[in-house]
Amino acid sequence: MAFRNYILVCGGTACESSKSDDIYNALIAECKAQGVADEVQIVKTGCFGFCEQGPIVKILPEDSFYVQVKPEDVPELIAEHIIKGREVERLLYVKEKKKHAKVEDIEFYQKQFRIVLRNCGFIDPENIEEYIARDGYIALEKVLFEMTPDDVINELRTAGLRGRGGAGFPTWMKWNFTRQASGDLKYIVVNADEGDPGAYMDRSVLEGDPHSVLEAMVIAGRTVGSNQGFIYIRAEYPLAIRRLEIAMKQAREMGLLGKNILGSGFDFDIEIRLGAGAFVCGEETALLASIEGRRGMPVPRPPFPAVKGLWGMPTVINNVETWANIPVIIAKGGTWFNKIGTQDSPGTKVFALTGKIRNSGLVEVPMGITLREIIYDIGGGIAHGKEFKAVQTGGPSGGVITIENLDTPIDFGSLTKLGSMMGSGGMIVMDEDDCIVDVTKFYLNFTVDESCGKCSPCRIGGRSLANLLEKITKGNGELADLDQMLEIGQAMKKASLCALGQTAPNPIISSLHYFRDEYLAHIVDKKCPAGKCKSLISYYILPDKCIGCTACARKCPTGAITGERREVHVIDQAACIKCGVCYETCKFGAIEVR
Amino acid sequence: MKEESAFPKELIAFIDEWKAKPGNLIMVLHRVQEEFGFISRESADRVALMLDIPLATIYGVISFYHFFKTVKPGDSNIQVCLGTACYLKGGDALIEELTNLLGVAEGEVTEDGKFSLEGVRCVGCCGLAPVLTVGGEVFGKVTKDELPGIIAKFS
Numbered sequence: 001m002a003f004r005n006y007i008l009v010c011g012g013t014a015c016e017s018s019k020s021d022d023i024y025n026a027l028i029a030e031c032k033a034q035g036v037a038d039e040v041q042i043v044k045t046g047c048f049g050f051c052e053q054g055p056i057v058k059i060l061p062e063d064s065f066y067v068q069v070k071p072e073d074v075p076e077l078i079a080e081h082i083i084k085g086r087e088v089e090r091l092l093y094v095k096e097k098k099k100h101a102k103v104e105d106i107e108f109y110q111k112q113f114r115i116v117l118r119n120c121g122f123i124d125p126e127n128i129e130e131y132i133a134r135d136g137y138i139a140l141e142k143v144l145f146e147m148t149p150d151d152v153i154n155e156l157r158t159a160g161l162r163g164r165g166g167a168g169f170p171t172w173m174k175w176n177f178t179r180q181a182s183g184d185l186k187y188i189v190v191n192a193d194e195g196d197p198g199a200y201m202d203r204s205v206l207e208g209d210p211h212s213v214l215e216a217m218v219i220a221g222r223t224v225g226s227n228q229g230f231i232y233i234r235a236e237y238p239l240a241i242r243r244l245e246i247a248m249k250q251a252r253e254m255g256l257l258g259k260n261i262l263g264s265g266f267d268f269d270i271e272i273r274l275g276a277g278a279f280v281c282g283e284e285t286a287l288l289a290s291i292e293g294r295r296g297m298p299v300p301r302p303p304f305p306a307v308k309g310l311w312g313m314p315t316v317i318n319n320v321e322t323w324a325n326i327p328v329i330i331a332k333g334g335t336w337f338n339k340i341g342t343q344d345s346p347g348t349k350v351f352a353l354t355g356k357i358r359n360s361g362l363v364e365v366p367m368g369i370t371l372r373e374i375i376y377d378i379g380g381g382i383a384h385g386k387e388f389k390a391v392q393t394g395g396p397s398g399g400v401i402t403i404e405n406l407d408t409p410i411d412f413g414s415l416t417k418l419g420s421m422m423g424s425g426g427m428i429v430m431d432e433d434d435c436i437v438d439v440t441k442f443y444l445n446f447t448v449d450e451s452c453g454k455c456s457p458c459r460i461g462g463r464s465l466a467n468l469l470e471k472i473t474k475g476n477g478e479l480a481d482l483d484q485m486l487e488i489g490q491a492m493k494k495a496s497l498c499a500l501g502q503t504a505p506n507p508i509i510s511s512l513h514y515f516r517d518e519y520l521a522h523i524v525d526k527k528c529p530a531g532k533c534k535s536l537i538s539y540y541i542l543p544d545k546c547i548g549c550t551a552c553a554r555k556c557p558t559g560a561i562t563g564e565r566r567e568v569h570v571i572d573q574a575a576c577i578k579c580g581v582c583y584e585t586c587k588f589g590a591i592e593v594r
Numbered sequence: 595m596k597e598e599s600a601f602p603k604e605l606i607a608f609i610d611e612w613k614a615k616p617g618n619l620i621m622v623l624h625r626v627q628e629e630f631g632f633i634s635r636e637s638a639d640r641v642a643l644m645l646d647i648p649l650a651t652i653y654g655v656i657s658f659y660h661f662f663k664t665v666k667p668g669d670s671n672i673q674v675c676l677g678t679a680c681y682l683k684g685g686d687a688l689i690e691e692l693t694n695l696l697g698v699a700e701g702e703v704t705e706d707g708k709f710s711l712e713g714v715r716c717v718g719c720c721g722l723a724p725v726l727t728v729g730g731e732v733f734g735k736v737t738k739d740e741l742p743g744i745i746a747k748f749s
Contacts, residue, residue: 013717013718013719014720018734197715198678200716235624235661236714236717273621276662278659292617295654295655352720355682355683360679360720579690
């Protein structure tokens with residue numbers, strides 16, 4: 001039966017936490033109440049990516065894009081849009097007084113190119129038929145009946161796909177190693193242990209399009225000769241786990257998973273294994289140890305998992321985003337894929353654009369786009385009219401990129417050259433209020449927490465670096481500390497067992513290179529220019545701006561502010577705990593940070 | 595209140611089902627924690643016997659992974675996201691304020707057992723930073739002023 005309208009509601013985690021579930025239920029109830037339930041299909045989809053403006057509701061065929069919808073808005077949406085055919089203007093995405101009704105008109109989507117996120121926000125991830133209707137499982141059919149394993153490897157080689165988990169190793173080579181390895185028992189593993197704080201593309205793919213990953217796993221199984229796959233996923237992602245379980249059940253019922261897939265005689269099945277909150281398990285050998293039920297500690301490579309992996313058997317292990325590319329490459333061909341992006345890194349990359357950016361969200365762009373285009377054209381620039389300071393890529397393993405390098409076309413190679421890295425795709429924008437030393441300290445504390453403790457360069461070196469940064473932000477830094485940090489960093493890079501320790505000093509090396517002045521301000525002048533490090537700042541009331549409204553004095557938790565009504569107030573520096581409440585409270589800009 | 599060492603039928607069935615599978619320990623510990631909210635010494639003993647795995651190995655795994663808890667959390671567990679995006683937007687200030695409001699430090703439970711407070715890594719809602727969750731319900735773009743209201747909702 002054809003429907004007159006389709007209403008798509010975002011069911012990603014971010015929108016669900018903003019009550020998109022209530023909106024979904026209200027839409028169903030309201031359509032019934034207003035007598036149009038037979039004419040409208042309501043679909044809960046995966047993430048639209050535009051999380052800043054969520055919850056998002058899209059109505060087809062008009063392609064109207066409604067943002068920040070509340071359950072109370074639902075009756076009006078049905079009565080006006082569905083019944084009377086008039087768009088509800090107040091809910092449309094509005095920017096610079098120009099009303100944007102359609103998706104293709106929104107700057108946030110204009111420069112994006114969606115391969116990995118092709119189905120996110122379009123289909124109901126809990127219904128396999130919707131995936132199939134968008135050419136799902138066509139690639140699998142091709143691999144089972146038309147292509148030899150060699151053909152598949154060659155197609156990936158032509159495509160030039162590189163692993164999206166961070167290191168950028170050519171995917172076809174990994175697969176080929178495992179294919180050529182001897183032994184009947186081989187494994188396929190999905191790394192869905194998305195641990196980089198500030199990145200959530202894997203979660204969105206699994207929540208919005210789980211079948212794309214399942215299909216790719218079966219393709220890999222057929223190619224390398226494996227009958228068993230594992231998906232290692234964070235326990236913190238319950239919605240993604242549930243959708244994967246539903247998808248696996250539906251795929252089994254349709255004969256796309258399990259015994260004798262599509263009558264080809266090929267068997268393949270998948271099991272889910274839960275992570276338990278250890279960042280180091282993103283490292284492949286640690287991840288495999290965790291699937292085996294042990295402490296997630298890495299082991300030296302080689303041997304690489306492709307030859308000797310899970311339970312000592314050859315194992316293909318790729319990250320979620322890499323997997324989601326596979327079915328498209330097989331269906332459309334490696335030559336098609338290779339034309340997208342740059343020669344160094346063909347294809348697209350999904351970035352989680354967050355921090356002090358106006359439109360935060362998930363964006364998929366062709367490799368070779370510049371950071372400026374991502375931050376200003378897609379992201380809408382810095383929020384609240386502040387100055388851009390730096391963008392951090394690669395999470396705790398990466399580095400900062402400053403305004404001078406915003407026009408560099410980005411791919412695996414160019415980001416490494418700038419002293420940062422691609423990483424899993426976290427992209428954190430910082431403005432003038434962010435202290436670079438403080439953020440670096442944040443990353444180091446993270447890697448210290450997450451170090452498994454097996455090798456001493458990472459265990460002891462990381463702690464020493466974090467201690468030195470703590471000393472600097474407390475105002476006790478010395479110039480010699482800077483050289484010492486670099487020296488320790490070099491040792492960690494050379495001697496650590498796995499990538500976690502080898503890359504942990506990157507935030508320090510990179511920030512010292514680009515923001516040495518800011519470190520010097522902390523050490524020599526004992527000042528924090530961004531006003532973030534509490535030991536190095538003081539709050540003062542500007543006499544000419546204070547009107548004596550008493551607002552700050554009433555909020556001050558320690559009673560450090562005194563002054564009569566309508567008279568200039570004063571902060572007692574000895575009693576001040578530098579919580580900044582007065583600064584946030586003052587409406588007249590009378591409080592200054594020095 | 596459930597007796598800690600008393601494993602319900604479903605849990606025993608789950609462990610039996612996984613017993614023969616290699617690499618079962620983490621999955622079984624997840625199931626135990628789902629049942630009781632944490633993994634007590636008694637539960638760990640029981641798992642050791644049922645799976646025939648040394649208790650030392652079990653504690654090695656429990657202490658390695660942040661997700662596993664050995665102390666019973668409060669009725670409402672408050673998790674404040676300290677991922678990078680939330681940190682930049684003041685996640686640490688939320689923890690500080692909650693510490694003052696609840697009178698417990700990070701990782702502790704209030705005396706009446708109603709709330710526990712913990713800082714967690716990225717909950718994957720960076721667009722809504724700063725984020726906190728209470729008993730699984732997500733609150734986005736949270737300000738310090740909203741915290742007393744959120745606590746009241748779960749008291």
